[in-house]
Amino acid sequence: MVVSAEFLGLLLLLTSAAALGLSIVIDVGRVSAEKAKEGLAQRTYEKKRAALAEWRQKTERKRVDLTTLQARLTEFTGRRHKTQSELKALEYSKIELVHEVGDTDGDTDVYWAQLGVSEAFAQLDRKDIVFSRQIWEYRNVVHILANSADQAHATLHMAFGQRNGLASSPVVPLALAPDPVAEQDGSA
Known part of the structure; x- marks a missing residue:
């Protein structure tokens, strides 16, 4: 092909x-x-x-x-x-710590005062402080057995004086003492 x-x-x-x-x-x-x-x-x-x-x-x-x-x-x-x-x-x-001072001789009345610490409390020597520092964190009151308000005032200052770094409210008869529950409700 x-x-x-x-x-x-x-x-x-x-x-x-x-x-x-x-x-x-x-x-x-x-x-x-x-x-x-x-x-x-x-x-x-x-x-x-x-x-x-x-x-x-x-x-x-x-x-x-x-x-x-x-x-x-x-x-x-x-x-x-x-x-x-x-x-x-x-x-x-x-919690309220109640301190009782005074003598129960004869016909005595009961007076009331509230205790607190003064500004000098932190600087005081331990031996000058009445009781322990921790109890002053609570409400402290004093029931004073005395014949008169003046005597109650004097007894209070002998037991809990300025030298201990404590301050107190005015002394009043126990019947006129403020109610702690009412004070707490009033401050809230």
Whole structure:
């Protein structure tokens, strides 16, 4: 068989066209595969971006919740300290130490005075302080057995004087002594 130049040219043209078509098909396949990979990567990126935005929202909500809880904790801690202080003050106001001085000879009256510490109390030497320092944290009153208010006043100052770092309220008959419960209610 004799092959002519035209036939060879046509065969070469067909082969070139087939190769070009095959090359285009392969390139289109590669491009579409790359586009598919890019689309998949874009969807993965969008999912991760949405998840990140959701986590940021959750984190912000948790931060706000934490701030709110810290504020509540601070408030409740303050309330607790205030309540404990009030309980201690109430405890101290309910405890009343009564000191009795004077003689019970004859027909004596009972007088009342409240004791407290003076400004010099903290600087006094321990030997000059009557009883223990801790009892002066409570309400201290004196019942004085005496024939007159002047005698009761003198007895009080002999037993609990300025040298001990103590100060007293005015001496009154026991019947006129203020009620500690009414004083506590009045100061609240």
